[in-house]
Amino acid sequence: MKGARRLPLRGADLVLIGLAGRYAGGINNAILVAETDSPLSAERVRAALDRFLDQSPWPASRLRRAFPWGRLHWVAGARARLVPPPVREVRLVPGRSLQSFLEDEMGDRIDPWSQAPLRFSLVSEPNRARSALAMAWSRPLMDPRGAESFLARLARLDEEPGWRFPAWSPPRETLSVAEFARVGRSARDRMKTLAPEPPVSPGRAVASPGRARFLRQVFREAQDSGRMAREVSFRLAMAGQAMAELFRWRGLPEVPFLVPVSVDLRRPGEQEPLFGNCLAFHFARFPPQATGDPGQLAGVLRKEMAYAFRDGLVEANRAGMEFLRYRPLRGLLREMVWAREGDAFSFNCADTGRFAPGLERLFGAPLVMGYHLPEVLPRPGVGVFFSRFGERPGVAVGWVEGVIDEAEALGILDCIREGMGWLPIA
Secondary structure (H helix, E strand, O other), rough: OOOOOEEOOHHHHHHHHHHHHOOOOOOEEEEEEEEEEOOOOOHHHHHHHHHOOOOHHHHHOOOEOOOOOOOOEEOOOHHHHOOOOOOOOEEEEOOOHHHHHHHHHHHHOOOOOOOEEEEEEEEEOOOOOEEEEEEOOOOHHHHHHHHHHHHHHHHHHOOOOOOOOOOOOOOOOOOOOHHHHHHHHHHHHHHHHHOOOOOOOOHHHHHOOOOEEEEEEEEEOOOOOOOHHOOOHHHHHHHHHHHHHHHHHHHOOOOOEEEEEEEEOOOOOOOOOOOOOOOOEEEEEEEEEHEEEOOHHHHHHHHHHHHHHOOOHHHHHHHHHHHHHOOOOOHHHOOHHHOOOOOOOOOOOEEEOOOOOOOOOOOEEEEEEEEEEOOOOOOOEEEEEEEOOOEEEEEEEEEEEEEEEEHHHHHHHHHHHHHOEEOOOO
């Protein structure tokens, strides 16, 4: 986007801001973590960021609205006035773990109106050669895949200082204004009837939610692991089974689960766009009782998702979110009539796939692990997030203090590990 200094927010970005508006503190940062087997140089990271800003200003932009009723944009000044995102060196004291640092980092919210929308922390632990790069960002800036592509470009700029990446400009809307309005209204009407019985989440009974927490484990697959184990529908079914056990343990009503499933709008192999959440959503709805047979449930969920693509429901949801550019964000929840009591969804679930395929070295150090820690809102208050690094699958359970405890998070991890047939790594 040579010369461009305004980047409009996408529909999915606006949904994130609209949902966050329900809570006084906003939403936690999204976090990408890349671990290396040797220390990282802050100077090399800063130099790569400077080279990136020479070509694209958005990591140093600010969130702005021209008028109180105007559209939200990322806005950047001239290159000479851009202040690069901070790069901090963090040396943990004995007794403090990387996990505790990351949990604090999730809750140390970035204010995109007054700060750069992302920051880097290079974390080292006592008596360990390994280092970790933690990139935190304000969630409306980009999605996990965009964050990985951004990091890969920084790594290449570090290795090839003169390299220039292709210029990018936002795609044009393919629908006419009339079609856009029609599809947007269709999505709105469907949203009003999406959940005839309002969902219930574990966060409902928590009056004063605490800080964000997570537990994460990495596994190895058994040799006889089938294709189904790698399907999003089966992983959602397994997450549903674990959550059904939690709901029964907590005595929560067994009303149908409603779970948003993100759909990456990029074609396979595409990196662009880096900035903006390039996502649409499919809404999976199924009763907790159906999780007793995850294989059968996965088949049902797979068919429902196929129908959603075939019948244009995913495209309608995309257009409906983009239509928010023309409407006040405070009206978002009015369309979600089932969420009037506060529970928009039962729980969160996402699969970020293989981490940064092709990225093997980071600022001179071999990359040995990479994963994401997406944020969880106080309601639903808990989420299950799948990932993969090389051939190793991983699962993170994220929650808000007061919604569940660490023992319950471990129970969710154990349920998923057993159901997937994964083996612990010694």
